[in-house]
Amino acid sequence: MNFIKVILFASLGFHGFCVAGCKYEESSCYLTNLGLLEQQEKMISGDEYSHLMLNGKEIFKTKSAYMVLNDDNMGYFKNKQYVTIKLIISFVSFEPCLHNEYYGYCNKNIIADFSDKKxxxxxxxxxxxxxxVINWVSWGKKNAIIVFEDGSRFKYENGRVERLKKDQ
Known part of the structure; x- marks a missing residue:
């Protein structure tokens, strides 16, 4: 029985450690190379936007209810904490998009890169x-390949994402 108490206490302590410095819920915070990245959903922000904050300052906003910070990110461990360098952010904008002759609400994606000074x-x-949705991501030092469940493929390099042809 004492073993169960120790496990329970340790998990509660770890949870408190994870959210230290995060104003919102634990799942909305990431430690990055440049500091603490926090997601602020539309419901919390009180305006029509979801926001990304880095060390308390807004760095990105989009007109959507929330953003999904993809767990398949690039990073490293430092002092027993995972530090994110690159991460994919997905969201559905309140504004419909025209895509491949389809007019509707699209799942949009961007890559946030924290490997430099900004x-x-x-x-x-x-x-x-x-x-x-994203099926898998292959992060490399020079670039990344992103593959969706529908088979579409993209390449990220130097801050730019481009679609790969089916035969690449």
Missing amino acids: PVFSNIFISDSGNS
């Missing part, structure tokens, strides 16, 4: 179907 945000990229 955060860099890529251009927006959308899967071929407009609403597919």
Whole structure:
């Protein structure tokens, strides 16, 4: 029984450690190379936007209810904490998009890169179907390959995302 108490106490202590410095819920915070990244959903912000804050300062906003910070990110461990360097952010904008002759609400994606002195945000990229989710990401030192469930593929390099042809 004491073992269960120790596990319970340790998990509660770890949870408190994870959210230290985060104003919102634990899942909305990431430690990055440049500091603490926090997501502020529309419901919390009180305006029509969801925001990304780095060390308390807004660095990105979009007209959507919330953003999803993809767990398949690039980073490293430092002092037993995971530090994120690059991460994919997905959101559905309140504004419909025209994509591949489809007019509707698309799942939009960007890459946030924290590897330099300032955060860099890529251009927006959308899967071929407009609403597919990311199947896997291969992060490399020079570039990254992003593959969606619908088979669409993208390459990220130097702050820019481009669609790959089907045979690449």
